[in-house]
Amino acid sequence: MSRCELRGVSRTQNSPGVSPREDMATSKAKVGVNSEARESKSNGGCGSAGEASPNKRIYNLDDLEIIATVGTGTFGRVFLVQERQSRAFYALKQMKIPDVIRLKQEQHVHNEKEVLTEINHPFLIRLFWTHHDERFLYMLMDYVPGGELFSYLRSRGRFSNTTGLFYTSEIVCAIEYLHSKEIVYRDLKPENILLDSEGHIRLTDFGFAKKLTDRTWTLCGTPEYLAPEVIQSKGHGRAVDWWALGILIFEMLAGYPPFFDDNPFGIYQKILAGKLEFPRHLDFYVKDLIKKFLVIDRARRLGNMKNGADDVKKHRWFKTIDWEAVPLRKLKPPVVPKVSHEGDTSNFDVYPEDDWKKDPPVPQKDLDIFKNF
Structure with missing residues (x-):
């Protein structure tokens, strides 16, 4: 296992x-x-x-x-x-x-x-x-x-750098769109990312999503993916989605999340301590990106600063990505699910x-x- x-x-x-x-x-x-x-x-x-x-x-x-x-x-x-x-x-x-x-x-x-x-x-x-x-x-x-991205991640153990880059690019577009509507998603994780029959993503399960003009104080999300400000009940906003994206990228490429424990409180302690240990095989640029997402001070967290998602898209890890082509579904999916018909x-x-x-x-x-x- x-x-x-x-x-x-x-x-x-x-x-x-x-x-x-x-x-x-x-x-x-x-x-x-x-x-x-x-x-x-x-x-x-x-x-x-x-x-x-x-x-x-x-x-x-x-x-x-x-x-x-x-x-x-x-x-x-x-x-x-x-x-x-x-x-x-x-x-x-x-x-x-x-x-x-x-x-x-x-x-x-x-x-x-x-x-x-x-x-x-x-x-x-x-x-x-x-x-x-x-x-x-x-x-x-x-x-x-096509089923959940989690199923494919679990069967493969971890994704390659290029596979993680594809899914992250489509997710960045989805988050940018939601934030432009003042919506915080609050439940990003591989189980909530579906693949259509061509292999492109769809975010699902909006049970924790909320229209937000300022902050909210509700504790919700998945333990491994919670941002520090949610755990500390300081009030949180859209910055939590960029934190969760950092966790997701790590999990996709490492095969496990950066902060995990046998019980939620152990997870929370590790999140607040903020100590990151990367597997050796991770690309230099993706490690830098993850570090910039997993910044405890949300005012300095990538995606939550003055230029918003533009700062994310300009990061060196995405240097090969044509951002105009992403929402047009022109990037080639790394996984094409086996689907025999629409009701499969x-x-x-x-x-x-x-x-x-x-x-x-x-x-x-x-x-x-x-x-x-």
Whole structure:
């Protein structure tokens, strides 16, 4: 078993707002792109929006045929569904209202809808429709058949420098776009990066994302990826996403995160100590980039200074990257997932098909919390 696999199975749940590695609080379910059928276009720069937001048509649960479960979580389950008339495939995220309330995730659910309603970018998941009945909340999104980046990282042990460079470049564009909309993502990690059938990324699971004009104090994220200011409850902003990108680059290229321990508090101590030990094989420039992301003083953290993402894109590690070509999906993906058709589920784990419909209806006072969902 590789070091990547060893630490991958032990991310523990220590707070409703902290997402563990293998049993994600909001949804282990990865929802994402049906990229060829419904691709959003970019008009050039990394921070540019797509042409138009997803259509506002009304869907009907009775018109969606459940094909398979492609993910489960503490209060959510994600199904691959097919619309009976159009035969199009989607991912349907279904959340139990009582569990959302019990785990105090109401605001996160509302934030997720608000953020997804506003965004449209080639490297971000899209939301098509939300709905609720007397038991569940529903979110209809693209289905991404390629699976999680985490699966490919785990099977390979670690990525080469050029492979890590490709994924980082697309992620930088996604983060720049979100920050241009004053949105902080707060849950960057390999499990939340999906690959479409061509091998390009889509960020998914926006349960911790938030529209932010100043700072927020909520403890949320994944222990290994939390920025120091989140752990210290100093109030945090968009700089946490650049810290997380530094952690992600390290993990992609080393096969394990820079700060890990058997329990979250041990991880937090190591993060605050800030001691980095790089594997010998890492490229000189990528080590420099990681160090500039993992700066405890967020005022000096790369990506969070005066020039924002431009400072990141000008770093020497990216010297071969044509930033105009990145959001146009012109870079050649290093991994092309094996996908036989748009509804292929072979890149996801197999889950038991439990019958959720037996849950009793929730009281009206609980339904009122989600009346605008």
